[in-house]
Amino acid sequence: MPKSGVNLAGRTLAVMRKDLKAEFRSRYALNAVIMFALVTLTVISFALGILRLSPEMLAALFWIVVFFASMSGLAQTFIREEESGTSLVLKLSADGTSVFFGKALFNLLLLFMLAILIVPLFIVLLKAQIMSWPIFLAAVIPGLIGLAGATTIIAAIVAQASVKGTLFTVISFPVLLPLLVGVIEITKVALTGGIWGEVTAPLQLVAAYDVVMVTLSVMLFDFVWRQ
């Protein structure tokens, strides 16, 4: 006899574990995200030759690579459910909140794996010097949280559409723009060796973005996903 009593955390982790298992068995999103980042950084490195980019350019480039690499893989969490026809069984079995958090956590893990790969490449291939690691991490960690939160709900919307690929990037760009502006500003300060006082305003913007985006997503997700 089944025993009831799996709480929200348990249900969320179950969704994340299922997506991780499915991903490591197919490696569809992971390969797409990593290959995009690898190819882009290598091409830019060859194109630059011995030239060195300014911290402003490097900061923008880092987040452009993260943004487009994530666009190539993060939508898969919901598109795969729709295309394999498993969204019905998931809608009947799971509540929207645990599905949102489970899939957002999965996307966040994917983004952290991407960051672990591209930060060393960014330093080696583009000769970037990170002068303040704490400030750099203050850009990367909330930046990836905001990116995972926003792309998860956008992926849920896009998965219902017939033209999925382009639509995901087109909708994501304006939604993510405030976040990207903030994290690029913080990254620039980390690369120039600035102080915490210089990043107060962009940090507030990024923190506010993360809170608003995650709260709105949780509130709207059930409606978006079940329609």
Next chain:
Amino acid sequence: MLRLKIEKLTKQFGARRVFTDIAFELTGGESIALVGPNGSGKTTLIMTVLGLLPPTRGKTEYFEDDKKLDFEQYRKKVALVAPYLNLYDNLTARENLRFLSEVNGCKIDDADIDRALETVGLAGRGDDFAGAYSSGMKQRLKYALAIVRDPEILFIDEPTSNLDEAGKKIVFDLIKNYRNDAILVIATNETEEYTLAEKRCQLGG
């Protein structure tokens, strides 16, 4: 005791009316067969009653001891077995049952899974990927999912779809011996199947 009440339920896609003014009421222990030819709206009616499609008119309500349940409350009490319900091909049968029960709030152990798989004739196949199953085995796995969750309302669309004779016997036994306080809704056009239910709702003329 659970009660399912359907009042003047109508579903229309554009100008095409799929069904009109469907009404019935079922309490725990009762069963109904939704009968009609292909395209008469049996599946659409099930989707509407499950709350996955909005009705054009009318309403579906679930009650427990006269207290009205919202979607999240009754979702945990229902299960669906249907040919169009796809399970996860890249998970094993065991992983499918565990994951879909866990997200539904039910903790199950290996013994529960083994018992359910054995009931549907899939003993020893729990560690195979669902994607490697034949369509008949997948249908049996959906019954295993319903059994392991022990729902109070069971919706079955085309009960014996894709099943061989042994599979059909398992399903008939399962329906006949299903928990006697449950509500059973069966959509079919097979005489042998709709006679398993006490009530009948004719669709499509």
